[in-house]
Amino acid sequence: IFRKRKIDDELLEELEELLVTGDISVSCVTEIFERLKKEIKRNAISDGDALKEALKSIILEMVDIDAPPIPWAPSPYICLMAGVNGVGKTTTIAKLANILKSQGKNPLFVASDTFRAAAIDQLLVWGKRLNIPVIHHQQGADPSAVAYDGIEAAIKRGVDVVFVDTAGRLHTKVNLMEELKKIRRVIKKHIEDAPHETLLVLDATNGQNALNQARQFNEATPISGIILTKLDGTAKGGIVVTIANELKIPIRYIGIGEKMDDLEPFSPKLFVDALFS
Amino acid sequence: NLQKRLDAVFKRLKGYGRLTEENIQDALREVRLALLEADVNYKVVKDFIKRIKERAVGSEVMESLTPGQQVVKIVHDELIELLGRSASPLSLAGRTPVVIMLIGLQGSGKTTTSAKIARFLKKKGRRPYLVPADVARPAAIKQLMALSGQAGVDCYETEAKEPPQEIARKAIMQASLKGLDTVIIDTAGRLHIDEALMGELRAMKETASPQEILFVADAMTGQDAVNIARSFDEAVGITGIVLTKIEGDARGGAALSIRAVTQKPIKFIGVGEKLNDLEVFYPDRLANRILG
Numbered sequence: 001i002f003r004k005r006k007i008d009d010e011l012l013e014e015l016e017e018l019l020v021t022g023d024i025s026v027s028c029v030t031e032i033f034e035r036l037k038k039e040i041k042r043n044a045i046s047d048g049d050a051l052k053e054a055l056k057s058i059i060l061e062m063v064d065i066d067a068p069p070i071p072w073a074p075s076p077y078i079c080l081m082a083g084v085n086g087v088g089k090t091t092t093i094a095k096l097a098n099i100l101k102s103q104g105k106n107p108l109f110v111a112s113d114t115f116r117a118a119a120i121d122q123l124l125v126w127g128k129r130l131n132i133p134v135i136h137h138q139q140g141a142d143p144s145a146v147a148y149d150g151i152e153a154a155i156k157r158g159v160d161v162v163f164v165d166t167a168g169r170l171h172t173k174v175n176l177m178e179e180l181k182k183i184r185r186v187i188k189k190h191i192e193d194a195p196h197e198t199l200l201v202l203d204a205t206n207g208q209n210a211l212n213q214a215r216q217f218n219e220a221t222p223i224s225g226i227i228l229t230k231l232d233g234t235a236k237g238g239i240v241v242t243i244a245n246e247l248k249i250p251i252r253y254i255g256i257g258e259k260m261d262d263l264e265p266f267s268p269k270l271f272v273d274a275l276f277s
Numbered sequence: 278n279l280q281k282r283l284d285a286v287f288k289r290l291k292g293y294g295r296l297t298e299e300n301i302q303d304a305l306r307e308v309r310l311a312l313l314e315a316d317v318n319y320k321v322v323k324d325f326i327k328r329i330k331e332r333a334v335g336s337e338v339m340e341s342l343t344p345g346q347q348v349v350k351i352v353h354d355e356l357i358e359l360l361g362r363s364a365s366p367l368s369l370a371g372r373t374p375v376v377i378m379l380i381g382l383q384g385s386g387k388t389t390t391s392a393k394i395a396r397f398l399k400k401k402g403r404r405p406y407l408v409p410a411d412v413a414r415p416a417a418i419k420q421l422m423a424l425s426g427q428a429g430v431d432c433y434e435t436e437a438k439e440p441p442q443e444i445a446r447k448a449i450m451q452a453s454l455k456g457l458d459t460v461i462i463d464t465a466g467r468l469h470i471d472e473a474l475m476g477e478l479r480a481m482k483e484t485a486s487p488q489e490i491l492f493v494a495d496a497m498t499g500q501d502a503v504n505i506a507r508s509f510d511e512a513v514g515i516t517g518i519v520l521t522k523i524e525g526d527a528r529g530g531a532a533l534s535i536r537a538v539t540q541k542p543i544k545f546i547g548v549g550e551k552l553n554d555l556e557v558f559y560p561d562r563l564a565n566r567i568l569g
């Protein structure tokens with residue numbers, strides 16, 4: 001839709017449709033367009049190709065949060081996984097651990113989802129596949145108690161990275177958000193700088209609700225990074241543009257499938273290119 | 278909310294006499310914005326606004342003392358119309374065992390919903406049988422078996438070492454032998470663009486002849502809802518929809534998109550993680566949420 005076209009209302013409307021259908025919030029699209037109009041004036045942009053490039057660089061700037069890479073050290077490096085139901089937290093833990101193992105690191109899994117049916121079993125399967133030990137109690141145990149035991153075990157065993165899996169929870173459920181805060185407090189009491197990472201897992205097929213999720217989870221337990229899953233589908237995950245612009249939280253990885261290798265570091269450039277494909 | 282925003286649009290009219298086309302355009306812009314923020318698909322919104330406009334330029338708004346309220350009423354009516362006027366029950370008549378198959382994207386709530394429906398039907402006096410046909414996801418079968426225990430419903434036992442079609446075929450035979458009247462098949466989550474897995478669904482449909490194929494969709498789904506629903510419907514044919522995780526603050530506009538593209542009824546909503554958190558769908562409550 002860009003080549004050789006003059007910049008008219010029809011083109012601008014098509015661009016708006018492209019961005020909105022990619023799940024970028026209307027308010028964020030408005031902001032993007034205001035910046036774009038300034039660019040058009042400043043650089044006397046007169047054709048579609050140049051316009052596309054200007055638009056891409058505006059969005060790129062919004063998602064490219066300047067943050068140093070995750071150090072995964074000092075040991076034990078505690079990584080708390082959080083997010084609403086079914087987004088891919090447990091599977092993403094397996095994927096992250098897989099990457100770290102290939103880098104010679106020694107991970108540990110902590111099964112702090114003690115609520116959902118077979119959640120512990122699911123993490124045990126991944127632990128077996130990756131040859132990673134799993135600290136777990138029985139179904140219905142106190143998630144904070146499991147987290148505490150997990151940290152204890154990590155210190156005793158000289159583990160490098162600890163992944164604490166938590167139950168999916170809607171950010172609107174006060175008692176569940178309190179439970180998450182408690183898990184974090186218990187971890188913090190044990191190791192002062194922990195959790196070193198609190199990763200929010202977001203499902204790329206979610207729309208505007210992901211913004212509420214990011215805001216509320218960040219308020220409860222400061223989020224150090226975002227992982228956007230299920231980008232192997234057809235959804236673009238554009239809501240992270242709004243989230244990055246507003247909360248300035250770095251997007252660290254993207255999930256692109258169900259296997260343990262299906263995780264890639266987030267590339268702002270590839271993400272923006274995909275928005276326009 | 279939309280009422281307040283429309284009142285603000287029409288407030289500027291006080292003392293200017295009749296409503297003009299421009300006033301209506303401003304009002305429609307507010308409605309469009311509300312629907313997009315609610316995750317209703319861009320094209321679905323476009324068609325919807327066209328319909329609203331036709332009514333909005335009619336006398337019911339133009340001659341009203343409270344045009345803002347009139348526009349909200351029209352939008353509300355059109356939403357209810359689109360969402361499906363009345364509750365639509367499960368189709369359970371006919372030779373037993375009747376088969377219900379649940380399909381959808383990864384993580385949408387199929388396994389939990391399968392057990393919820395089993396519990397729902399048991400309370401209504403039916404004799405359900407749960408079938409764990411997800412051989413891909415780690416501990417998926419254990420998950421359904423644990424939930425069936427909680428629901429007090431019998432579950433087909435398998436160890437994920439056979440293809441899903443085989444599980445379905447054998448389970449239906451088991452249900453017949455046990456005199457159970459409703460077979461509920463939980464399938465693995467899959468992408469609508471995965472040709473092989475969509476083919477697997479068709480094969481399962483062929484084997485199991487389900488009377489109901491329920492598309493389980495997350496209420497938080499965004500713009501892609503149209504794409505996803507259309508693909509599942511075209512690939513295997515759905516008979517109904519279950520919208521899950523609606524008890525959060527998702528506006529649920531995906532429901533409108535899915536309805537617009539499939540024309541199939543929303544039968545249930547998932548309102549929580551427990552097995553009793555299943556409700557029959559009524560359009561007016563969702564219409565209010567979408568309007569914000």
Ligand SMILES: Nc1nc2c(ncn2[C@@H]2O[C@H](COP(=O)(O)OP(=O)(O)OP(=O)(O)O)[C@@H](O)[C@H]2O)c(=O)[nH]1
Binds near residue numbers: 089090119255257258
């Ligand atoms: N296609 C695709 N599927 C994914 C991806 N990540 C996870 N999944 C699938 O999504 C489903 C849910 O994954 P889980 O890891 O159980 O999600 P969760 O957040 O731990 O779920 P709860 O603990 O129930 O809240 C599974 O079927 C996964 O295989 C991804 O990147 N792409």
Ligand SMILES: Nc1nc2c(ncn2[C@@H]2O[C@H](COP(=O)(O)OP(=O)(O)OP(=O)(O)O)[C@@H](O)[C@H]2O)c(=O)[nH]1
Binds near residue numbers: 170386388546547
């Ligand atoms: N809050 C809420 N959570 C729900 C609802 N329905 C299901 N869940 C949760 O969503 C998550 C995913 O549910 P599953 O039943 O495992 O989803 P699934 O579609 O079977 O997932 P796959 O088999 O991996 O495709 C679990 O944490 C469920 O407890 C609901 O109505 N509300």
Ligand SMILES: [Mg+2]
Binds near residue numbers: 090119
């Ligand atoms: Mg999990």
Ligand SMILES: [Mg+2]
Binds near residue numbers: 387388411414464
């Ligand atoms: Mg399942």
